[in-house]
Amino acid sequence: MTGHEGSSVPPGRPLLRKLDQRLNDLIAALYPDERKRPGYAKLAAEIRQTTGGAISGTYLWELATGKKRNVTLEQLDVLAEFFGVPPEYFLNEEVADRVNAQLKLATALRDARVRNLALRADGLSTESLDALLAMVSEARKLQQLSPVVDENVVDAKPGNDER
Amino acid sequence: MTGHEGSSVPPGRPLLRKLDQRLNDLIAALYPDERKRPGYAKLAAEIRQTTGGAISGTYLWELATGKKRNVTLEQLDVLAEFFGVPPEYFLNEEVADRVNAQLKLATALRDARVRNLALRADGLSTESLDALLAMVSEARKLQQLSPVVDENVVDAKPGNDER
DNA sequence: GGCACCTATCAGCCAGTGTTGACAGGCAAG
DNA sequence: CTTGCCTGTCAACACTGGCTGATAGGTGCC
Numbered sequence: 122m123t124g125h126e127g128s129s130v131p132p133g134r135p136l137l138r139k140l141d142q143r144l145n146d147l148i149a150a151l152y153p154d155e156r157k158r159p160g161y162a163k164l165a166a167e168i169r170q171t172t173g174g175a176i177s178g179t180y181l182w183e184l185a186t187g188k189k190r191n192v193t194l195e196q197l198d199v200l201a202e203f204f205g206v207p208p209e210y211f212l213n214e215e216v217a218d219r220v221n222a223q224l225k226l227a228t229a230l231r232d233a234r235v236r237n238l239a240l241r242a243d244g245l246s247t248e249s250l251d252a253l254l255a256m257v258s259e260a261r262k263l264q265q266l267s268p269v270v271d272e273n274v275v276d277a278k279p280g281n282d283e284r
Numbered sequence: 285m286t287g288h289e290g291s292s293v294p295p296g297r298p299l300l301r302k303l304d305q306r307l308n309d310l311i312a313a314l315y316p317d318e319r320k321r322p323g324y325a326k327l328a329a330e331i332r333q334t335t336g337g338a339i340s341g342t343y344l345w346e347l348a349t350g351k352k353r354n355v356t357l358e359q360l361d362v363l364a365e366f367f368g369v370p371p372e373y374f375l376n377e378e379v380a381d382r383v384n385a386q387l388k389l390a391t392a393l394r395d396a397r398v399r400n401l402a403l404r405a406d407g408l409s410t411e412s413l414d415a416l417l418a419m420v421s422e423a424r425k426l427q428q429l430s431p432v433v434d435e436n437v438v439d440a441k442p443g444n445d446e447r
Numbered sequence: 448g449g450c451a452c453c454t455a456t457c458a459g460c461c462a463g464t465g466t467t468g469a470c471a472g473g474c475a476a477g
Numbered sequence: 478c479t480t481g482c483c484t485g486t487c488a489a490c491a492c493t494g495g496c497t498g499a500t501a502g503g504t505g506c507c
Contacts, residue, residue, distance in 0.1 A: 140357075160454050180495050182455070189494070193354045193464080194303075194375075196495080209372045323484050343465050345485070352464070356494075359465080 141187035143211055147204045148185070161185070167203075174199030304350035306374055310367045311348070324348070330366075337362030 152158040159167070162178030169175060176199060183189040201208040315321035322330070325341030332338060339362060346352040364371040 162454080175496090177496055179456085179497080183495085186456095191356045191358050191494075193356050193494070194360070195354050197357070208375045212371045212375070325484080338465090340466055342467080342486085346465085349486095354464075356464070 140190050140192070140211055141185055144185050144200070147206065151204065168199065172199050172202045174202070176200075303353050303355070303374055304348055307344075307348050307363070310369065314367065331362065335362050335365045337365070339363075 148158070148164070160178065161182040165176050165178040165181045168181075174195070176196065180189070184192065197208055197211060201210060204210075311321070311327070323341070324345040328339050328341035328344050331344075337358070339359065343352070347355065360371055360374060364373060367373075
């Protein structure tokens, strides 16, 4: 656009340079255990089926490593929706801090489902939360997800509780 | 997924569909008098010299008429900076409403300078406001702009375009 | 040893964002 | 009426956002 350099970020414009850090924070919050964390490809696939929006693993990596950062609003919306944060999270410092506190709290919880719900709960009404949960459940049933994902995200321990 | 119809937006994704309206609101707020309002080209030039970011008049029109709406963060930042609103204005309904109230109030004022300052004042500390004002004044002096605005915002010498 | 399946990273491609340039219509000055 | 400026609008172009595919390295299972 401006023909500005694209590698080193000139401090001239207060652009969204912290997007990479924000993204990494979110990922770390959702998957506190490094071993259990899926790669960017798997994570992107998860985002795709959860939000319906398209995103590639490679691009996720590019964003997380700061190689690309001038995303479009559509992508921003998809990311925000998946991680359960308001889109302003990527723009406003205060909002980011507030949400980050919530994230730390959620990380403390052991149960993956509760953690996930807690993340998505921020700023939503009870009705919205309920509707979301129902939709996700429906989607899973519809896709006939096998008893995989033993300790991954959405499903918890294998052959155990589960409503 | 770019089935851009212009008017009817596929409700599949709660995208930023109101960007055109928001933009028009801002323009109308800044230039309440239709007669005195500069065209998109002039307005774009104004934005360019004020914020330093690049934007074309045609593109401004496309955004205002809803032909394009999936802007990048960089463009969003430039627009927000010029109009003196926080970037969340384009994302968050509540913020937009709150700021819109401020805009109406500011519109009531006759003096263009006060109106301008009022717009930019929202959410800023007194120090920031002061610094901004100083910078703008310096810029004006530097560009040898005519002795301040009469009722327009900035007066440009006819037939002269820099850069 | 080997193979199969991961992962992160890179190079190249396509689509759409954002550009420049030009056209038609309105309004004031000559 | 003609000339000139300014407006909104469009079409053709360029650049980069975002994707697909391939490569290199790691770990487990045979």
